[in-house]
Structures are given as C-alpha cells and as structure tokens.
Amino acid sequence: MDEQPLETIETPALLLDPAKLERNIERMRAQLAEAGDGVVLRPHLKTAKSIEVARRVLGGSNGPITVSTLLEAERFAEAGITDILYAVGIAQAKLDRVIEIRRREIDLTIITDNLVAAEAIAAAARASGEPIPVLIEIDSDGHRGGVPPEDRDRLIAIARTLASGGAVPRGVMTHYGGSYDARSQAELGEAARRERETTLAAAATLRAAGFEAPVASIGSTPTALNTKDLDGITEVRAGVYHFFDLVMAGLGVCSIDEIALSVLATVIGHQQDKGWILVDAGWMAMSRDRGTANQAVDQGYGLVCDASGLPWPDLIMTSANQEHGIIAVRPGSGAVLPDLPVGTQLRILPNHACATASQFDAYHVLGPDGAVTGRWPRFNGW
Amino acid sequence: MDEQPLETIETPALLLDPAKLERNIERMRAQLAEAGDGVVLRPHLKTAKSIEVARRVLGGSNGPITVSTLLEAERFAEAGITDILYAVGIAQAKLDRVIEIRRREIDLTIITDNLVAAEAIAAAARASGEPIPVLIEIDSDGHRGGVPPEDRDRLIAIARTLASGGAVPRGVMTHYGGSYDARSQAELGEAARRERETTLAAAATLRAAGFEAPVASIGSTPTALNTKDLDGITEVRAGVYHFFDLVMAGLGVCSIDEIALSVLATVIGHQQDKGWILVDAGWMAMSRDRGTANQAVDQGYGLVCDASGLPWPDLIMTSANQEHGIIAVRPGSGAVLPDLPVGTQLRILPNHACATASQFDAYHVLGPDGAVTGRWPRFNGW
Numbered sequence: 001m002d003e004q005p006l007e008t009i010e011t012p013a014l015l016l017d018p019a020k021l022e023r024n025i026e027r028m029r030a031q032l033a034e035a036g037d038g039v040v041l042r043p044h045l046k047t048a049k050s051i052e053v054a055r056r057v058l059g060g061s062n063g064p065i066t067v068s069t070l071l072e073a074e075r076f077a078e079a080g081i082t083d084i085l086y087a088v089g090i091a092q093a094k095l096d097r098v099i100e101i102r103r104r105e106i107d108l109t110i111i112t113d114n115l116v117a118a119e120a121i122a123a124a125a126r127a128s129g130e131p132i133p134v135l136i137e138i139d140s141d142g143h144r145g146g147v148p149p150e151d152r153d154r155l156i157a158i159a160r161t162l163a164s165g166g167a168v169p170r171g172v173m174t175h176y177g178g179s180y181d182a183r184s185q186a187e188l189g190e191a192a193r194r195e196r197e198t199t200l201a202a203a204a205t206l207r208a209a210g211f212e213a214p215v216a217s218i219g220s221t222p223t224a225l226n227t228k229d230l231d232g233i234t235e236v237r238a239g240v241y242h243f244f245d246l247v248m249a250g251l252g253v254c255s256i257d258e259i260a261l262s263v264l265a266t267v268i269g270h271q272q273d274k275g276w277i278l279v280d281a282g283w284m285a286m287s288r289d290r291g292t293a294n295q296a297v298d299q300g301y302g303l304v305c306d307a308s309g310l311p312w313p314d315l316i317m318t319s320a321n322q323e324h325g326i327i328a329v330r331p332g333s334g335a336v337l338p339d340l341p342v343g344t345q346l347r348i349l350p351n352h353a354c355a356t357a358s359q360f361d362a363y364h365v366l367g368p369d370g371a372v373t374g375r376w377p378r379f380n381g382w
Numbered sequence: 383m384d385e386q387p388l389e390t391i392e393t394p395a396l397l398l399d400p401a402k403l404e405r406n407i408e409r410m411r412a413q414l415a416e417a418g419d420g421v422v423l424r425p426h427l428k429t430a431k432s433i434e435v436a437r438r439v440l441g442g443s444n445g446p447i448t449v450s451t452l453l454e455a456e457r458f459a460e461a462g463i464t465d466i467l468y469a470v471g472i473a474q475a476k477l478d479r480v481i482e483i484r485r486r487e488i489d490l491t492i493i494t495d496n497l498v499a500a501e502a503i504a505a506a507a508r509a510s511g512e513p514i515p516v517l518i519e520i521d522s523d524g525h526r527g528g529v530p531p532e533d534r535d536r537l538i539a540i541a542r543t544l545a546s547g548g549a550v551p552r553g554v555m556t557h558y559g560g561s562y563d564a565r566s567q568a569e570l571g572e573a574a575r576r577e578r579e580t581t582l583a584a585a586a587t588l589r590a591a592g593f594e595a596p597v598a599s600i601g602s603t604p605t606a607l608n609t610k611d612l613d614g615i616t617e618v619r620a621g622v623y624h625f626f627d628l629v630m631a632g633l634g635v636c637s638i639d640e641i642a643l644s645v646l647a648t649v650i651g652h653q654q655d656k657g658w659i660l661v662d663a664g665w666m667a668m669s670r671d672r673g674t675a676n677q678a679v680d681q682g683y684g685l686v687c688d689a690s691g692l693p694w695p696d697l698i699m700t701s702a703n704q705e706h707g708i709i710a711v712r713p714g715s716g717a718v719l720p721d722l723p724v725g726t727q728l729r730i731l732p733n734h735a736c737a738t739a740s741q742f743d744a745y746h747v748l749g750p751d752g753a754v755t756g757r758w759p760r761f762n763g764w
Contacts, residue, residue: 010475012764046704068666068705088705089650091662092725093392113651116724144706145651145660177703268471269495269527278527280473284450288670288737321559322428322736323450323470324526342498343474354704355670359740361763381743382394 004372006307011266012285014360020260025057028241036230042066044239047354051079052376066237069382070097077106085109089145092120099128113137113147118158122165133170134162140198141178149198156209171215172202179222192227200232222253245353250295262347267340275337277327283320287355302348309347312338386754388689393648394667396742402642407439410623418612424448426621429736433461434758448619451764452479459488467491471527474502481510495519495529500540504547515552516544522580523560531580538591553597554584561604574609582614604635627735632677644729649722657719659709665702669737684730691729694720
C-alpha cells in the first residue's frame with residue numbers, strides 16, 4: 001500500500017512497529033542461543049495470527065511453530081509452514097481436521113493429558129493410517145491442564161494407548177502459566193527451573209518405559225527470558241515476546257519502550273470537571289483484559305502515549321465502554337492531565353497483546369517516520 | 383444450511399436460540415407499547431451486528447436502528463435499512479464516510495457533545511451541502527460523555543454552531559449507562575426517571591432557544607424495561623435485550639432462562655484433585671468480560687449448562703486462558719461437581735452478550751429440537 005500519514009488513519013486502529021518487533025525477535029534468539037545448546041525455538045503464533053509476522057519470527061525458515069487453533073494451523077500451512085504444534089488439548093471432534101491437515105504433508109503434532117482422548121487419537125490413527133504425533137501435557141505449575149508430575153502410571157498409560165493405535169508419543173510439553181503471576185526475578189527464575197525439571201522428569205519416565213519420546217518442550221515468554229539452563233530441553237515455545245505488553249512490562253520482562261503494539265484512537269470529547277478525556281476506542285478495541293489489575297502498577301485498560309508513541313506520565317484509560325474509552329491520570333499519581341483537544345490522535349499500549357490484537361482483523365504497520373506503510377491481515381476465530 | 387446435530391458442531395461455537403430471541407423482542411415491544419404513547423423503538427444493533435437479527439428485531443420495517451460503528455451503518459444500509467443513528471461521539475476524520483453513507487439516501491444521524499466537533503460537522507455540512515442531522519449528547523448519569531445538564535449555554539452554542547453550517551440539530555440523546563450498576567428495582571426506576579427528565583429538560587432548552595429539535599432519545603435495556611412513563615420521549619434505544627446475558631440477569635432485568643446466547647464447548651480434560659473440568663473455550667471465546675464480578679452473584683466467565691441449555695446449579699467457568707476454560711463449582715456453594723467425561727459438550731452462558739458475541743464471526747442458530755439449522759454472519763471491526 002501507499003504510505004499513509006497517521007492523521008489519515010481512521011480510528012480505532014491497531015498499530016505495529018516492525019522495528020520493535022525485529023528487536024524483540026532478536027532478543028529472544030540471542031537469549032536462547034546463550035541459554036540452550038541447540039534448543040529449538042518453536043514460536044507461539046497465537047498472539048500474532050499473521051503470516052507476515054510469522055515470516056519475520058521464523059527468519060525465512062518454514063517452521064517450527066506453535067498454534068492455539070486449527071484455523072491458525074491451516075492458514076500457516078497454506079503459507080508454507082510445515083512443522084506445527086497445536087498446543088490445546090485435543091477434542092475428539094477435531095481429529096478429522098487434524099488428519100486432513102497432516103495429509104497435506106504438514107507435520108502437525110497435537111497434545112493431550114488423558115486416556116479418553118488418547119484412545120480417540122489411537123482409534124483415529126488406526127482408522128486413517130496417519131501416525132499422529134502427540135506430546136503428552138504435563139502440569140508443571142498447577143494452573144491448567146496436564147498430567148500431574150507424580151502420576152507416572154497415567155503418563156505411561158497414555159503413551160501406551162497412543163502407540164497401540166499407531167499414534168506416536170513424541171514426548172512431553174508443559175506451559176508454566178504461573179510465571180505470569182511471578183513477583184520478582186527470583187520467582188521467575190524459580191518458575192523456569194521447575195518448568196524444566198518437571199518436563200525432564202516426565203520425559204525420562206517415558207524413555208525408561210521404552211518410548212523414544214525425543215521431545216521435551218517448555219514455554220512461556222517470562223520463563224524463556226529468565227533462564228540460563230535449558231540443558232535437556234529440546235524446544236521452547238513463547239509468543240507474546242514478539243510484541244510484549246504492559247503485563248510483561250509489569251513483570252519486569254520488558255520495558256515499556258519495547259512494546260511493539262498500540263491502539264490508535266481519537267479524542268472525541270472531555271468531561272472537564274472530572275478530568276476525563278473521551279476517545280473512540282473502548283473495550284471493543286482494547287479488549288476487556290485487565291491483566292495489570294493485580295500487578296504493582298494497575299494500567300487500567302492501557303497506558304496512553306502521544307501519536308508518536310511517547311507515553312505521558314501516569315495517563316491511562318481508566319474505564320471503557322464498548323466504543324468509548326475514558327482517559328484520566330492514574331488515581332493518586334498527582335500527574336497533570338495534558339491538554340488534548342478534540343481530534344487529537346493518541347496511542348494506547350495494551351495490557352495483553354494477545355487479547356487486544358484479537359479485536360482487530362489487521363495490523364497497520366508503521367514506517368520509520370511514523371506513517372503507515374502496510375497492512376498485515378490477522379486470522380481470528382477457529 | 384442442512385440441519386446439523388449439535389454433536390457435529392466444532393467447538394467453540396456461538397449458539398443463538400431464535401425462539402428466545404423472538405420472545406425477548408416481543409417483550410420489549412409490549413413494554414414500550416404500555417409505557418409510551420407512540421414512542422419509537424430504535425434498537426441498538428451493536429450487540430447483534432447481524433442482518434438476520436436486525437430483520438427479526440425490526441419485524442419487516444427498514445428502520446430505525448442505532449449502531450456503534452460506521453461499518454455497522456454501512457452493512458445495515460446495504461441490507462436496506464434507511465434510518466440509522468451512529469451513537470458514538472463523532473471524530474472529524476469520520477465525517478467523509480458519514481457523508482458518503484448519507485449520499486446513498488440513508489438518513490444517518492450522528493452525535494456530539496462539544497463545540498470543536500460541532501464546528502467540524504458544520505464545516506463538512508457546508509462543504510458537502512449535506513444537511514447532516516445531529517443529536518446533542520446529554521450526560522444524564524455522570525458515567526461517560528455528554529453536555530452536563532446544567533450547561534445550557536454549551537448546549538445552545540453547539541446547536542447554533544451546527545445550524546450555522548447547514549447541519550441540523552435534530553434534538554438530544556442520552557444513555558444512562560449507570561443503570562448497569564443499579565442494585566434494586568427502585569434504583570432502576572430512579573435511573574429511568576432521571577434519564578427521561580434530563581433528556582426532556584435539554585430538549586426544552588433547545589426548543590426555547592428556537593430550534594425545532596424534534597428528537598428526545600433515551601436508552602439502555604435496564605431503564606427501558608423499568609419505566610412506566612415515557613411521556614415526551616420520542617424514541618428508545620436498547621440492544622442487549624435481544625439476547626440478554628448474566629449481567630442483565632444479575633440486575634433482575636431478565637431470568638437466566640431468557641438468555642438466548644451461549645458458547646458451545648467441549649470437555650478436553652480434568653484436574654480431579656482440584657475439582658476442575660477443562661474445556662476448549664477460554665477468554666478468546668467468552669471474552670475477558672467479568673461484568674458479574676461486582677454483582678451479588680459472581681458468575682466467573684460464565685454459567686455452565688448441559689448441551690440442551692439446562693444450567694447446572696453453581697457450575698461456572700472460574701478462570702480462563704486464551705483457549706482453555708476451567709470449570710468448577712462456585713466457591714462456597716457446596717454444589718457437587720457433575721461427572722462430565724472428556725468429549726462432553728457444554729453450553730456456557732455469557733456475562734456480557736456484546737463482548738462474547740464479538741469474539742465470533744457468526745451465530746450458529748438452533749432449531750426447535752436443538753440441532754443447528756442456520757448460520758447468521760456477524761460483522762466485527764470498524
């Protein structure tokens with residue numbers, strides 16, 4: 001597309017700074033090169049849901065990647081990516097679609113943590129002749145799914161069930177989502193240590209039971225960026241590091257300046273006696289995610305920057321309706337409300353990049369001079 | 383489309399019960415027929431964003447409607463709707479698009495609450511020759527935008543500015559969003575009374591200043607369903623009543639049984655020691671809306687029903703990741719966790735219909751026997 005000055009972009013719009021994206025990608029590459037000898041990065045593309053972002057993240061290779069929906073798997077497969085992990089416990093009704101994708105010569109791996117699904121996968125592998133590869137999910141942090149680490153019998157039974165139908169127990173995976181609640185670097189380091197150790201123990205259990213189980217997969221942006229020891233781990237999954245967001249900044253995982261994503265909005269009114277600035281971006285644009293609400297610094301629905309991306313001190317979106325955002329100074333901060341007339345464009349940094357990006361069907365991509373130089377489509381839905 | 387048994391629908395999916403939709407539509411019609419002599423219902427279609435829902439809500443007429451984005455205005459205009467109110471304070475950069483829609487012989491009305499925008503509208507009306515109709519937004523509840531009711535000078539100045547350029551100050555509008563925080567029927571009745579009185583006073587101010595200002599527009603589902611006096615009001619805007627949701631049920635505005643919208647999900651695992659059931663619908667499907675968090679009954683991310691739509695006592699989605707929901711009994715309720723094996727389909731009622739529906743690009747429409755009989759597209763975005 002032709003270069004468009006920001007003033008001509010209709011609001012709300014999702015802005016992406018590709019220079020920050022590239023720096024964030026490089027930071028994770030360098031971190032893993034230092035921490036892990038030969039460990040593979042399998043970026044999670046559930047945040048980006050974009051072919052153009054995938055190309056930059058993969059640096060020209062055709063994988064591997066992680067996805068959160070089969071729609072992502074299909075779209076990335078069409079774009080030439082051939083090694084895909086679908087990292088949500090499989091539902092039996094989705095197995096036909098999995099097999100269909102695999103038949104396009106895509107090495108699609110799925111996950112499960114239970115025997116009922118393992119039996120369904122085994123039956124589907126037997127009926128189709130597809131050697132469906134499966135990672136068995138391990139619960140490293142007590143936050144979501146996964147086989148409890150101490151339940152070795154269940155782990156082995158799942159692997160046996162899979163293999164009995166010709167499916168392939170390819171190894172184990174975990175996601176230490178509890179890292180998002182860490183309060184210090186020490187807690188992040190401890191999360192990374194436990195994530196690795198739980199995974200290696202489970203992989204060792206499978207191998208001792210006679211399974212090859214070559215894969216030991218871990219992943220979350222906070223743990224990936226806070227570990228110095230990936231010995232034994234074969235791959236790391238992380239996604240939000242492409243863009244970063246206020247939750248990651250609140251965790252100390254990134255700086256505000258590294259956040260590559262923002263929502264462009266326009267001032268549409270004021271309530272002067274209340275110290276409010278109203279903008280045409282509400283929760284439909286920002287999402288309802290309030291991920292910083294329980295952090296040390298609550299950023300409301302987002303931190304407000306000028307149109308060039310420079311944050312005002314303590315200016316946040318304090319509340320949001322569907323298409324209205326209310327901007328005010330952070331309660332108790334004593335900051336001064338800037339004079340922002342009706343018509344002024346603002347950029348709002350999101351709490352949670354995954355949630356905010358999913359409210360839009362495309363990124364408006366910024367050039368070095370701050371104008372919009374491209375439009376990268378996203379694929380939402382399932 | 384051919385009828386599809388629910389078991390064949392891939393999850394997550396957004397289900398709509400058209401029989402409940404019709405009953406909810408009829409309830410609002412009957413309520414307004416009783417409360418207001420000749421008052422017009424101008425349904426807000428920001429929740430539905432669907433041509434098929436609009437047809438049912440309008441009962442065959444071609445308007446009037448309310449929208450929250452210009453994309454909605456364009457799509458509904460293409461479908462033959464000719465009288466549209468865009469009820470978000472206009473940004474100057476959107477005026478070209480407004481004029482373009484009006485030139486298709488659509489009576490598109492916009493709103494503002496300030497002089498800067500009024501000047502831009504007047505200039506656009508003058509330059510284009512389009513007599514853009516404008517409702518001036520009044521702040522009836524201190525929750526969002528709008529001219530403060532006591533600021534008659536500003537109200538009149540906005541009307542004069544509009545008229546000076548050939549735009550038409552068609553009247554006043556307000557939204558008593560504070561009604562969503564009401565704690566009793568008495569508070570809802572008081573909200574409805576204040577909404578009406580503020581609006582009539584502002585309309586009277588404009589008329590006394592010499593403007594025709596024929597329109598006095600109010601609206602919110604809770605106030606519309608809790609008023610017996612609409613004397614002087616010309617139109618009522620309301621939207622969420624089409625579907626209702628748990629927030630409305632918590633307000634006492636509807637019963638759980640009237641909620642027409644739910645998210646179909648599949649059980650993908652359990653954490654038995656924690657009493658958790660994991661499903662393949664997380665916040666990407668439910669949205670991050672936690673609108674019941676501050677109500678008397680906190681419904682988590684949604685109330686869980688069986689596949690036929692019958693709720694289990696106190697079974698809710700207690701937490702959500704992007705594509706994972708964790709279902710458990712409501713803390714402190716003492717309810718018993720039902721035995722729901724992996725593969726079981728569930729239906730989850732949403733906190734906030736507007737937010738949950740916006741996570742999907744279509745409704746799966748249920749037939750009388752519970753199978754899916756149609757797919758109604760939605761249009762998200764701007």
